[in-house]
Ligand SMILES: CC(=O)N[C@H]1[C@@H](OP(=O)(O)OP(=O)(O)OC[C@H]2O[C@@H](n3ccc(=O)[nH]c3=O)[C@H](O)[C@@H]2O)O[C@H](CO)[C@@H](O)[C@@H]1O
């Protein structure tokens with residue numbers, strides 16, 4: 001029912017406040033459920049739909065949760081969990097629901113997964129999670145529609161991930177944190193969000209070493225304590241606002257953005273002609289020359305983040321020449337190309353590779369978000385387009401970006417969020 005309306009042509013200037021990281025706060029809510037006493041306080045929580053769903057899911061399993069949205073603070077009391085069931089009507093609406101499983105296994109001895117949601121990006125398997133739980137002693141019954149996991153006390157073991165899964169690493173660390181004995185996780189994810197979650201778990205009393213090396217050791221402890229933790233800034237939100245400045249030839253100050261976390265994304269944007277400068281704790285971004293084309297291959301961190309590949313595809317439409325994009329993480333991320341082509345782009349897709357023929361002036365059109373990042377990529381396209389762009393299925397954008405329209409308006413963009421009876425999402 002949510003739709004974004006963007007009228008293009010305005011150059012973005014001013015200050016944007018970068019939200020706390022969606023992909024850090026969701027596992028942290030899962031981690032908070034591991035504490036059987038006391039109240040956890042999470043600060044810098046992004047006010048996004050995924051967090052609202054996570055609050056509903058935590059309440060569904062028995063936790064008491066207060067989301068003080070104005071203060072961007074969550075207070076979670078998980079001293080009494082009452083149900084192992086992750087109900088389909090909530091769990092199917094976001095991916096982070098998968099991060100509740102370790103707490104349910106430790107606290108209630110079982111977890112019942114009626115459905116897992118998240119962006120529709122092609123195949124999104126969970127086999128590393130289930131194999132890991134099994135190696136730690138759980139019984140996993142993968143039924144047609146319901147997955148039932150039982151564990152009468154997990155025991156440490158050596159684990160290996162075929163690829164460094166982000167949530168897989170977080171889940172196996174949480175499962176190992178309260179297991180008996182030592183767990184080793186090889187080929188673990190290196191994303192900054194994973195390190196922030198390890199930081200929180202460590203303060204809760206978990207014994208975790210090797211974070212950021214790909215080889216993590218977890219010594220199980222008997223209990224974890226509720227703590228206060230401030231969620232790291234969202235590097236994907238920061239990347240999007242940097243690209244919004246870039247695509248409009250503007251100049252913005254990003255408060256709360258970490259240049260270090262942008263990693264390769266920063267180097268690629270610089271090659272395209274975008275300038276970054278840190279001014280103390282503020283990141284200054286501007287673009288005042290023609291955009292150059294770029295080659296991008298997505299990868300797990302520290303490679304180019306797949307979640308920023310979609311907005312980068314939009315920026316590439318305006319570059320002077322052909323850009324080449326190879327998507328290596330998800331097989332269903334190029335639905336965006338068809339939407340951008342409706343706006344005048346010339347993008348050819350061949351399997352996991354795309355060639356963006358720039359520069360193509362974009363014009364407003366009625367387009368659809370297929371997932372969170374294609375949605376925000378279409379907002380960027382609308383900013384650069386002639387005329388008006390409407391983006392249906394706007395709920396997907398609200399899953400991951402807080403107060404997007406207001407923050408864009410503060411930079412001078414003409415972006416409105418509206419509730420439409422005609423569209424879905
Ligand atoms: C809530 C959250 O943090 N979501 C992020 C997380 O998703 P998520 O944790 O789901 O992504 P993963 O890193 O697990 O998945 C990456 C790839 O590994 C495959 N795979 C993963 C697990 C598994 O058990 N088996 C398997 O084959 C997936 O199909 C996919 O092709 O990382 C993605 C990749 O950076 C990001 O796009 C998402 O924003």
Ligand SMILES: C=C(OP(=O)(O)O)C(=O)O
Nearest residue numbers: 095096118119307372373
């Ligand atoms: C893929 C994403 O999210 P999720 O894993 O929550 O679906 C995303 O944030 O772009």
